[in-house]
Amino acid sequence: QVQLVESGGGLVQAGGSLRLSCVVSGRAFDLYSMGWFHQAPGKEREFVVGIEWNRGNPYYGDSAKGRFTISRDNAKNTLYLQMNSLKPEDTAVYYCAARRGVILTRRENYEYWGQGTQVTVSS
Numbered sequence: 001q002v003q004l005v006e007s008g009g010g011l012v013q014a015g016g017s018l019r020l021s022c023v024v025s026g027r028a029f030d031l032y033s034m035g036w037f038h039q040a041p042g043k044e045r046e047f048v049v050g051i052e053w054n055r056g057n058p059y060y061g062d063s064a065k066g067r068f069t070i071s072r073d074n075a076k077n078t079l080y081l082q083m084n085s086l087k088p089e090d091t092a093v094y095y096c097a098a099r100r101g102v103i104l105t106r107r108e109n110y111e112y113w114g115q116g117t118q119v120t121v122s123s
Contacts (some may be wrong), residue, residue, distance in 0.1 A: 002026040004096050009117030016086050016121070022079040022096030022114055029077040030054075033103045035110060036070065036081050038092035038119075045095065049081065050103035056119040059103045063090070086121045093118050 008020040020036070023069035035050035049070045050059045052098055058070050069082040094117050110116075 001061040002032070002098055004098060004112055004114035006094065006096050006114040009094060009119045011120045011122065012086055014086060014088055014121055016122050017082070017084045018086065018119060020081040020083070020094055020096075020098035020117060020119075022081075024077045024079065024096075024098065029072075029101060030074040032098040032112075034070075034072060034079045035093045035097045035099070035103065035105075036079075037097060037107060038090070039095070039116075040092040043092075045107050047107070048094070050080070050105070052103055053101075059105075061105065083119070086119075088121045088123045091121050092118060 003025045004022055006022045011017055033053040036048040037045050038048050039045040041089045047061050049064045051070045051072055067085045071080045098112040099110045
């Protein structure tokens with residue numbers, strides 16, 4: 001069993017930054033590819049960015065390119081999401097997720113999920 005706990009969300013003005021963290025416990029963190037998803041009210045949960053389990057290569061969704069940076073510290077079993085130049089449309093609950101194997105962008109491909117952290121960007 002794998003447990004994921006996100007933190008770092010909050011209220012920020014447009015143009016500001018936030019850093020989300022996801023601490024993973026249970027099984028070997030370095031064997032899992034990790035992803036960040038977000039879900040706005042009334043919308044589907046969408047892929048934001050992922051990072052490979054082995055080489056650490058990232059894969060960015062369109063909304064994250066040029067503004068967000070994903071990283072992982074396998075020694076600390078922690079995943080990070082640095083979000084810069086935030087926009088009101090980034091407002092959502094952000095979830096981290098884990099899966100064995102390569103990065104995929106569909107939520108149903110991820111086995112484990114955190115409880116989410118709210119990010120609110122004011123205009």
